[in-house]
Amino acid sequence: MPDSGRRAIDPADGKLGVLCVGLGAVTSTLIAGVELARRGLGEPIGSLTQMGTIRLGRRTEPRVPLIRDFVPLAGLDDLVFGAWDPFPDDAYVAASRAGVLEIGRHVEPVGDALRAVRPMPAAFDPAYVKRIDGPNVKPSTRKRAMLEGISADIEAFRSEHLVDRMVMIWCASTEAYIEPGDVHADLEAFEAGIDADDPRIAPSMLYAYAALQAGIPFANGAPNLTVDVPALRSYATDRGVPIAGKDFKTGQTLIKTVIAPMLKARMLGLSGWYSTNILGNRDGEVLDDPESFKTKEESKLGVLEDVLEPDRYPQLYGDVYHKVRINYYPPRGDNKEGWDNVDLFGWLGYPMQLKIDFLCRDSILAAPLALDLCLLLDVAQRARLGGIQEWLSFYFKSPQVGPGLYPEHDLFIQQTKLKNTLRWLMGEEQITHLGIDYYLDGDDLR
Ligand SMILES: NC(=O)c1ccc[n+]([C@@H]2O[C@H](COP(=O)([O-])OP(=O)(O)OC[C@H]3O[C@@H](n4cnc5c(N)ncnc54)[C@H](O)[C@@H]3O)[C@@H](O)[C@H]2O)c1
DSSP states (O other): OOOOSOOOOOOOOSOEEEEEEOOSHHHHHHHHHHHHHHTTSSOOTTOHHHHOBOOOSOTTSOOOOBHHHHSOOOOGGGEEEEEEOSSOOOHHHHHHHHTOSOIIIIIGGGHHHHHTOOOBOBOOOTTTOTTOOOSOBOSOOOHHHHHHHHHHHHHHHHHHHTOSEEEEEEOSOOOOOOOOOGGGSSHHHHHHHHHTTOTTSOHHHHHHHHHHHTTOOEEEOSSSOTTOSHHHHHHHHHHTOEEEOSSBOOSHHHHHHHHHHHHHHTTOEEEEEEEEEEEOSHHHHHHTSHHHHHHHHHHHHHHHHHHHOTTTOHHHHTTOEEEEEEEEOGGGTTOOEEEEEEEEEOGGGOEEEEEEEEEOOHHHHHHHHHHHHHHHHHHHHHTTOOEEOGGGGGGBSSOOOOTTOOOOOOHHHHHHHHHHHHHHHTTOOOOOOOOGGGTSSSOOOO
16 A cells, blocks of 8 residues: 555544444453453453554654554543343343353452443344344344344434444354355345345344444454355445454464464475364354354364465475364363364475464453454544455454455464554555665665
């Protein structure tokens, strides 16, 4: 992108409504964390927008502001949370049930704020999430009725909480696998599909469509197809509404998108990569259903091929055995353990192995990503960047890109892209790390 002066960005005045689809482990951890940070009772660790800095200008210039001081983001005090869920539990009960946060230390101190977030009845159809069966659902599973119900909820939330802007984020369960088809090809087919109750239109697509119709940016934290179909992508572009997805990049895929680019950078070969994990939260239970697992598997499997480009490097990556397993194991709750076994080879083909054991916490890793996405999509909206926000690939396992483009998975290229987009938005020079000052006279230090 060329340096072109500062882009006009509307100020972040007033309240930002954050509409979360799903009030489970990730959403309740997000809301509690934001509330704790507001009250000075916790640090928003893992959030680039809250903790990260950005270097500006030449290396000799001491300009490295915090990102939140550099870009006009909404402040944490201005966020107002809303949610939908088929279970009627408020965010306090959801956080207690999810078992991610310590009750005495991180739930009770913000209990008032958590109890205030009560889920709206979900646009839910058990055909798409087999392991969930809650009573707090809209009266009809007819698609048109669900769409109209979501739109009515959005407007009711707007007037009740007097928010000036909104963003919507899918933090709900992973839906059953759906292939993109003719019903998703354009808006006319999609509209007809809604009226015909076409099974290829999942509830997540209805939430996304309702958001876009209301001019609300939408992020997809799960691997469902959702807004990644031509009809909704084009609609977002035409309406100038930002979209981003899909599937938060948290545990093993985060590791994979750091290790695989390293192997490729050193031209080391790969013969196999076996990833398995145990996970005992509700997400793990939903993913225990083969149809939901297939959606997740597709999202996780694409990464290695995209990073390693086997067509370009057939001797190194032409024959990789890649396996991804997810195992529901209740005793561990949200504290996932992920094992990766990497079989690689080096000079003259000699084999080596790498073993990674990541004892992580799923929602502790996901909540800061959800926060950043909400704040950055809101900036994108105020800067009038509609359609796919490829610069937010940093946050996703399966980044959305325009037709004919391949997704960028390398975490550090994603980070550079994100920061250069922020520089571009604010009219600052791009940083190329060229260091041309070593070779040229003058003071062109970059
Ligand atoms: N935590 C992570 O590290 C991580 C990483 C990547 C993706 N994700 C995805 O994020 C999502 C949320 O994860 P979680 O751990 O909070 O799961 P969770 O099971 O705790 O919460 C999901 C909630 O969504 C609700 N729900 C299901 N269908 C709904 C619908 N149609 N409308 C409204 N609510 C609905 C469920 O009742 C549940 O309460 C999952 O899809 C998960 O795969 C999580």
